[in-house]
Amino acid sequence: MCKTGSLKNVPAPHGLFTITWQEESCSHCLSCIRVCPAYYLPEAGFDPRKLDGALGFLLAFAGNEQIRRQASSGGAGRLLVKTALSTGMADLAYTLKKDASCPWAEGGFWQKGEDISQMPNSMYLPILVMKNLVLKQRLKSLLIVGTPCQLLAAEALVGKKVDRLYKVAIYCKQQKDFRATKYCAKRLNIPILKGHAEDIHNVSYRGDGWPGKVTVNQSSLAWEQAAGVPFGKRLWRVPGCRFCPDAFGFNVDLTLLDPWGIRQENALGETLVVVWTRQGQELLQNASGELQIENLTPEEGLKAINIGDMLQKAALVNYYLGRSVSLRTWLAGRGEEIQGSFYETILEYLNLPTLGHKLIAHAPDLRNMFLHGLRSHIGRKSTSP
């Protein structure tokens, strides 16, 4: 957004960017602030009653078995893009495209007829996804698939240049920095120069069944082994994720996620879809030739989602912003920080046996212990956090 070039991003070894600001050349136009999700996210909050407003919950999966196997869950993300373009419902789509070098994907426009096998499944490392979202002329319709923060930024960037914007959110509670990938590489005995990515040539984080495998170079690790510690213990999170209260997205048409609470590991995945708007219903209807759809009751939909975890996350937003919070929230936040730094340090510097990883994965979680009461809201409708 910066027209005077006063903002620069300098990449850091763990995949994040340090943003530098040159005040002398800055025109103070505030464009950067207007598109930055970090300014809206903390105030947005999360109210589980939002789920009462969902138009429906369903499971969707690709009729084509190969597509279903390649995808993160059931392949709804890629097939919504494919069918919206092939039927002319969207003139263009914007989401990730695979790339040969680190971080192995970048944001890009998709047109009718493009090969959707070039769309990566879930990428758990930082990518400047919206970097290439530049519209030179007005569009009738555009479909964007991305995480909630990316969709906020995308709408602020191009919303006024598009007559009809379809927003499909990839449910996201946490994005990882590159150290989570190095953790997987280490578990696969792939040597990594400290702080550098040169020894990793290729990464895929999901696919090959559900919840699938993490593949680094040619070696693979079952998702549970790869993700149990980094995701379960919320390690190596992108800092902005601490301020995001709502993994479903804000004013989106559909949210796509994994049906964790209602499905066991299996060879062929399914995507849990939360439908929020009529536009979302139209997108799904339009994809029904390629996507198999199974309706769920609201009770089944809620069972599939871990609302307790979202409430606990949302409860710590004010702690991380340094605002005044109750003693219980402060203890939960401090506990999460101390426990997280401790695990990150030992996992980075020690070579633990498999048992060590298992012990960490099952160790008591201080955040959850202090915020335990919030779990009582799971599945109870019309209760505020």
Ligand SMILES: Cc1cc2nc3c(=O)[nH]c(=O)nc-3n(C[C@H](O)[C@H](O)[C@H](O)COP(=O)(O)OP(=O)(O)OC[C@H]3O[C@@H](n4cnc5c(N)ncnc54)[C@H](O)[C@@H]3O)c2cc1C
């Ligand atoms: C960082 C992250 C965290 C997630 N956390 C959870 C979670 O806690 N619980 C849960 O149930 N589900 C989570 N998901 C969603 C889940 O992994 C699947 O993406 C979702 O179920 C859709 O699967 P699919 O097979 O329908 O999508 P696919 O057909 O595989 O399509 C995936 C789509 O996601 C886009 N995409 C992939 N990675 C990114 C990225 N980093 N940024 C923007 N777009 C991306 C691709 O471009 C593509 O359009 C997360 C996804 C991501 C990327």
